[in-house]
Amino acid sequence: MTAPARPVTAHVITDDAEALAVAAGLAEDFRAGAAERDAGRRLPHAELDRLSASGLLGITVPRAYGGAQVRIATLAEVFRLLAAADGSLSQIPQSHVVYVGVLTRQGSAVQREFFFREVLAGRRFGNAQSEAGTKHVQDIRTRLTPAADGSYLLNGLKHYSTGALFADWIPVLARGRGDALEVAYVPGDAAGVRIVDDWDGMGQRTTASGTVQLTDVVVPADRVVPHHLTFEGPQLHGAIAQLLHAAIDTGMASGALAEAVSFVRTKSRPWFESGVESAADDPLLIQRFGELSVRVRAAQALLASAARTVDEAADGLSDDSAAEASVAVAAAKVVAAQAAVETGSALFEVAGTRAARDGLNLHRHWRDARTHTLHDPVRWKVQHIGRYVLNGTRPPRHGLL
Template sequence: MSTSTAHRPGTVSLRDLLDRVPELTASLAVDTARREAARELPYASMDAVRASGIGGLRVPAAYGGPGASLVDLFQVVIDLSEADSNVAQALRPHFGFVEKLISDGTEAERERWFPAALAGELFGNATGETAAKHPGDIHATLAPDGGRYRLSGTKYYSTGSLFADWVVVAAKDHRDRRVRAVVPRGRPGLRLVDDWDGMGQRMTASGTTELDDVVVHPHEVVVDEAVGVRRTHLGAYHQLFLAAVETGIAKNAARDAIDYARDRARAVRHSGVEQAVQDPFVQHTVGEIAALGYGAEATVLRAAAAIDRALAGAPGEDGVAGAEPALAEAATDVAQAQVVAARAALRAAERLYDVGGASATRREFNFDRHWRNARTLVSHNPIAHKARVVGDYLLNAEAPPLTGFF
C-alpha cells in the first residue's frame, strides 16, 4: 500500500495541483517512443503521478479535495495522453473509481476512499471477462464465508492494476447482485499477470487478474444497485475518457510531425525548396494534423462541460448525482465527441508519414505507435453505434441506452 503523506486533505488547492501538470507531463514524455518499443512498463511514471497528487483532482472540497470540474480533469487527461497515452489510459480505472464515489457512493465509502485518493493511492481495474457472452457480463463470484466473503474468478483487461495500490473487482454475490470488491493488490489469492498482448497501448498492462478464494471483508464490498437501472453520468464519463486519450494521441502525432519536419525530413528534389519545412505540402500536412488534435480537444472539453452542467442540477430522490434529461443530452454530446476524437486520432496517425516519406517508417522513430494506440482505443466501442445513437436522439428524441457504453 502507498504510504505517501505529501497530500493531506485540504492542503492542496486546485490551482496548485493544476500547476504541477506541465512538469509531470514533461517527465512522462521523456523517451516515450523508445520505452514503448521496448515495452518497458511505466512504473516510474505512475510513481510520478502518485507524487503529483493529481489522482485526487475530483475529490470534492467538502471532503478536503480540490474539487476539480470535469473540464479540468479531461484537460489533464488530454495533456497526460499527449505525453504518454499508456499512462493516461492506465489511470482510467482510478479516476473512474473516484467518479463512482461522486455519483452514488455512500457517506461511509466516501469517508474511507477519498482520503486514499488524496494521499496518492491508485485504484486499478478487474472488471472485464473474456468468457462472457457480452462485454460487461460478470461471472466472478463473491460468496459468504462466515463473517466475510470469498472472491473467485478470472478477469482480463485489468488496466492499471499492476501499478495500483487497490484493485476494484466486479463480481456477482450469492443473491445474483452485481457488486464491487475493493481489495489491496497484495492480498493472498489475487494474482496479476502481465499477459496483455494487444498491438497498441502495450504499456497499460491490461492483462489477467486471477482470483482464487480471495478474502474480502464486508467494508470492502459495494452493491451496484444503480447499474442498468437509472441513468448516471458514469457511462458518459468513461466513454469521454477514451475520447480524451485519443485526442492526446492526435496531439502527440502533431508534435512528432513538427519535430521530424524540422530536424530530420529532407526536401524532395521536385519541391523546389531547400528545406522540408519550406515545402507547402509538408506545411499543409502538419497544419492538418494539428487541426485534427485542436478540434478533438475542443469537442472533448465541450462534452465535459455538458456533463458538468448535468451534475450541477438537483440529484434524484435516490441521491444519484444529475438529472435525467440533462444526463441524456450530455451522453449524446459525448457520443459525438467520440466520433470526432476517434477519427482525429486515426487520421493524424496516418498523415504523420506524409511529412517524412519512407524514412519516417524506420523503427527508431516508432511512429506507428500512434496508429496502433489509437486503433486499440477506438476498438473499445464501435464508433458506428455512437453515430447511430446520436442520430436516433436527434431524429426521434430517443435517449442513449443504459448499457454503460453511453
C-alpha cells in the same frame, strides 16, 4: 478497514489551476522517455509513483473529504495533456478516476472516509472489469458469494485489467445477491489474487493490461459497493468514463501531430519537384498539415464542449441533462478516435521514409491510437447519436456511453 502495506505520501492539490499546472509539468517530463519505455516495454513504475506523489490522482475527491473536486473540464484536460506525452501511461489512471467516482456516488460515509483518505495519500486503484469468453462485455460472471460471517468470497477471471499490476486496490466488477452488479475493492496483495503480466498488445504496451485471477478472495462487507444503484436513475458514470477515453484519444492525436511537425522541421528533406529549400515550405505538406490541424482542433473543441456539458449536467442532473451529456461525449469520442488514428498514420505520410525507421519508434503513435480506439466501438456511439437527434431516444444507462 486496513490499508495495503505500501507506504505513500502525496501532495494534495487544492484547485483546478494547480491541477492543470501539475499535469502540464508531469507531461513534459513523461514525454521524454515515452519512446524508450514503449520500445523496451519498460513498465512505468517510477513515473506512476511520481503521478501518485503529485496529487493528480486525488483531484476528483470531493471537497468535503479534503479533495479539490475539480470540474470535469479540468479532468479531461489533465488526461489530454498526459496522453499527448505518453499514450500508454495516460490510460493507467483512467480506471482509478472512474472508481473514485463509484465511491462518490454509491459508497457509504465510512467507505468514502476510508478510501478517499487512501486516494489523497497517493494510493492507486486499478481495475478488474472485463472478462474473456463471455457472450459480451456486460456478461459478468465473477461472483461475490456471501459467507456465514457476513463477508464474501470472490471468484473469477478478469482480462484487460489496466492498472492492476500497479495498484494498491483493485476494484473488481462482480455479481452479488440476485445477480446485482457490485464493485469489490480488493488489496492488490490480498490472498487469492494473482496478477499476470500477459498483455502483449501491439500498442499501449506499457499499460500492463493483463489478467487478474481471483480464487476464494475474502472480501469484508465494508469493501463492497452497490454499483447497480448507479444505473437506476439518471447518471454520468458512463459519460465521465467515456470522456476520459475521448481525452486520451485527443491527446494522442495532438501528440502525433506535434511529433510530425518537429520531424518535418528538423529532419525531412523537401521533394525535389517542390522547388523549395525546406520541407516545411513544401506547399503540399503545408496543405496536409493544415488538414491534420483541423482534425485535431475539432477533436479538442468537441472534447471541451462535451466536458462543459457534463459539468452542466452534474450541476442539475436529470434524465434530459444526462442524455445531453452522453450524446455530447459520444460525439467527442467519435471524432477523437478518428483524429488519433488518422494523425498517427499521417505522421509517416508527411515525414517520409526516414520516419519509418524502427529505432525512432514513431509508429508507437499509430499503434497506441489504433489499440486504444478498439476499447469500445464508435459505430454504436454514432447509432445512439442518430437515434437521439432523429427520434429523441435517450441513450441507455450503462458504463460505456
